[in-house]
Amino acid sequence: MLKRFNPFNRLADLFFKNRPYEEKTIQLSNEEYFVRAIKFDDIKDLLSIEREVYAGEMPWTKTAFLMELQATDPHLYLLIQKEEKTIGFIGCRLFGKDAHITNVAVSTAYQGKGIGSFLIKEIQQFSILNKCETISLEVRISNKNAQKVYRKLGFASSTIKPEYYTENKEDALEMVLSLKEE
Numbered sequence: 315m316l317k318r319f320n321p322f323n324r325l326a327d328l329f330f331k332n333r334p335y336e337e338k339t340i341q342l343s344n345e346e347y348f349v350r351a352i353k354f355d356d357i358k359d360l361l362s363i364e365r366e367v368y369a370g371e372m373p374w375t376k377t378a379f380l381m382e383l384q385a386t387d388p389h390l391y392l393l394i395q396k397e398e399k400t401i402g403f404i405g406c407r408l409f410g411k412d413a414h415i416t417n418v419a420v421s422t423a424y425q426g427k428g429i430g431s432f433l434i435k436e437i438q439q440f441s442i443l444n445k446c447e448t449i450s451l452e453v454r455i456s457n458k459n460a461q462k463v464y465r466k467l468g469f470a471s472s473t474i475k476p477e478y479y480t481e482n483k484e485d486a487l488e489m490v491l492s493l494k495e496e
């Protein structure tokens with residue numbers, strides 16, 4: 315049934331959409347972590363996670379992070395900390411009804427503990443509040459670990475983007491999660 319128009323619902327929508335991310339402490343498998351929105355000063359920590367998980371390759375530079383954090387499109391960039399050390403992050407930018415995950419990484423020692431899945435679910439909440447219909451991302455065709463995580467969360471393979479990663483001409487697999495109720 316169509317919701318009857320109510321100006322207060324519209325105001326409530328706007329309030330929730332534009333509300334800054336509320337930092338919080340979470341528990342995953344009996345371990346406590348702290349999650350909050352990324353600030354400019356955090357970029358050096360994000361770069362060091364990238365350096366670590368991509369074996370010295372840096373998919374994103376400081377400028378790329380700065381531009382994303384200042385984008386005018388709605389976006390959400392989150393980091394997760396263990397004992398005040400940043401151990402992972404995620405970012406997404408909304409393009410119309412699609413929320414695009416632009417970057418996600420978890421420090422090697424903390425992978426496989428549910429952190430990446432948790433971060434993606436936070437993006438999912440943000441996307442739903444912003445009335446998105448899909449969440450999309452690109453992943454290297456060789457990155458089977460990450461693809462497995464995304465599939466488990468309901469993402470399906472969409473298209474292959476040939477030679478998307480220019481440095482080694484590797485193809486990207488685009489994966490999409492539908493947020494529409496069946």
Ligand SMILES: CC(C)(COP(=O)(O)OP(=O)(O)OC[C@H]1O[C@@H](n2cnc3c(N)ncnc32)[C@H](O)[C@@H]1OP(=O)(O)O)[C@@H](O)C(=O)NCCC(=O)NCCS
Pocket residue numbers: 367368418419420421424425426427428429430431432452453454457459460462463466
């Ligand atoms: C891909 C990535 C973000 C996933 O984050 P994560 O915190 O490791 O993911 P989760 O712990 O939520 O993983 C969920 C499942 O995948 C498994 N898994 C994923 N990556 C794993 C890894 N490196 N080692 C062991 N298990 C892994 C987990 O065991 C878990 O399976 P289960 O639910 O059956 O136990 C993270 O592994 C990473 O940063 N990888 C390197 C950078 C990268 O590839 N980024 C993505 C670019 S598109």
